[in-house]
Amino acid sequence: MAEKLDPETMRDSSEWLFSFGVIADIQYADLEDGYNYQGSRRRYYRQSLLHLTGAIEEWNKESSMPCCVLQLGDVIDGYNAQYKTSEKSLERVMNTFQMLKVPVHHTWGNHEFYNFSRDYLINSKLNTKFLEDRIAHHPETVPSENYYAYHFVPFPKFRFILLDSYDLSILGIDQSSPKYQQCMKILREHNPNKELNSPKGHIPIYPEASDTVCLAWNYRDALAVIWSHKCVVCFIAGHTHDGGYSEDPFGVHHLDLEGVIEAAPDSQAFGTVHVYSDKMMLKGRGRVPDRIMNYKKELLV
Numbered sequence: 001m002a003e004k005l006d007p008e009t010m011r012d013s014s015e016w017l018f019s020f021g022v023i024a025d026i027q028y029a030d031l032e033d034g035y036n037y038q039g040s041r042r043r044y045y046r047q048s049l050l051h052l053t054g055a056i057e058e059w060n061k062e063s064s065m066p067c068c069v070l071q072l073g074d075v076i077d078g079y080n081a082q083y084k085t086s087e088k089s090l091e092r093v094m095n096t097f098q099m100l101k102v103p104v105h106h107t108w109g110n111h112e113f114y115n116f117s118r119d120y121l122i123n124s125k126l127n128t129k130f131l132e133d134r135i136a137h138h139p140e141t142v143p144s145e146n147y148y149a150y151h152f153v154p155f156p157k158f159r160f161i162l163l164d165s166y167d168l169s170i171l172g173i174d175q176s177s178p179k180y181q182q183c184m185k186i187l188r189e190h191n192p193n194k195e196l197n198s199p200k201g202h203i204p205i206y207p208e209a210s211d212t213v214c215l216a217w218n219y220r221d222a223l224a225v226i227w228s229h230k231c232v233v234c235f236i237a238g239h240t241h242d243g244g245y246s247e248d249p250f251g252v253h254h255l256d257l258e259g260v261i262e263a264a265p266d267s268q269a270f271g272t273v274h275v276y277s278d279k280m281m282l283k284g285r286g287r288v289p290d291r292i293m294n295y296k297k298e299l300l301v
Ligand SMILES: Nc1ccn([C@@H]2O[C@H](COP(=O)(O)O)[C@@H](O)[C@H]2O)c(=O)n1
Pocket: 034, 035, 036, 037, 038, 077, 078, 079, 080, 082, 114
């Protein structure tokens, strides 16, 4: 969106309710800058922690403090596993998040699984399930033991659902399990490469908003569930680094946030989503553009 949006003026025309922060693909490592596999995109491994610090400082001083921040996955880079610095790097990032004055909800991306086992993650500070709603659960909606997901209500009538993008994947799954075999079968059937060493595709689920290589394997199932519930207004993801956006035919907004790891030192990559009675407005910083995401008509009362 070319025009810069001002949350203060937006408040005059519709009722402002609350806001929340979003940030994706920090991919911190104590390393010199590098590139993606194609050599086409620069990655700022050390700078990413400074970008996170900058984002936190801005959220902390916003006139209306965000109710929480959503960290959309890939908090440290896979290179840490190679250099045996996974725990140290995670600690640095978590110490930085300590400066944030509001709760942060962590999702898990592919780089979490390059660095840690699922068991490790469950027992780490990246497990923020303790922030879930303390409401009585319907037995049929309680996730299975190995599924990291929960939901919470930061403001009346707005429920956020944090999903486990690696439910269907060979990442983070015990190689002796039937599920691993099932996922290997899917890979063999759909991946033309002989070597199955670079599994891709996690959080985004809508093809128009993302490079197809970045989509969750079960994106069709996810869309079917979302489309069968009229109340879903927005699906927020990371992973693509380049960002993406599309409104699907059911009026659901698919927002893939630009990654911190590819934000140059003189830029930034985070945002604050201002939630109104009739829309959500993303106020982006640096690489993240502003966006207005209107609710579908049937949700307006
Ligand atoms: N030029 C590169 C880029 C990455 N790697 C390693 O692969 C991991 C995953 O790469 P993504 O592009 O999917 O982020 C990355 O963390 C590095 O370990 C590499 O060797 N050379």
